[in-house]
Amino acid sequence: MIKILLDECLPKKLIYRIRELDENFFVKTTPDMGWTGLTNGELLAISENEFDVFITSDTNLSFQQTIPSTTLQVILMKAQTNTYDDILPLVKKLQPLIKSPQPGEFIKVE
Numbered sequence: 611m612i613k614i615l616l617d618e619c620l621p622k623k624l625i626y627r628i629r630e631l632d633e634n635f636f637v638k639t640t641p642d643m644g645w646t647g648l649t650n651g652e653l654l655a656i657s658e659n660e661f662d663v664f665i666t667s668d669t670n671l672s673f674q675q676t677i678p679s680t681t682l683q684v685i686l687m688k689a690q691t692n693t694y695d696d697i698l699p700l701v702k703k704l705q706p707l708i709k710s711p712q713p714g715e716f717i718k719v720e
Contacts, residue, residue, distance in 0.1 A: 611636050612708055615657050617666035618646055620687065621694040624701065628665075631705040658682050662711045665704070667692040683711035686718045 611634050616624060618640040625637045638661075640646055645653055650671050657664055658681040665685045685707060689696040703719045 612663065612711060613661040614638070614663045614665060614708060615640065615643070615661040617653075617664065617668060619667050619692055620665065621692070621697065623694060624697065627698065627701045628704060628708075631701070632709065635708060654680050654682060654684075663708050667697065681713045683707075683713060683715045683717070686716070688718055688720045 612632075614628060614635055614637045616622075616628075616637065616639045620639075622639050622641070625639065628637045629635055640648070640653065643657075643660075645656065648656070650668065654664065661682060663685060664682045665687060667687050667689070669686065669688065671684065671686065685704065687697050687700050689700060700719050707717055707719070
């Protein structure tokens, strides 16, 4: 099972589309975990104990955090906006990336 955490800046209903990609994808959001409002550094630190992949649309994350030192694979979903309709087409590109998560890797999906 690959455990995936969606950042609070992404639409919550993306959970269902990501779960549809593979039956081994376990997906939660930061609000589901009670982690709303944590800084990116705090969020990455606490989530690496429970998750393999962190997905966000926060374009500043890679500049603010040292991603190679984390045990998470971090994926940036970069769309025109972070609305469901704009991000949904990018979901299909996630499956091969999430199937073999690489700790400390930062990937941008456009």
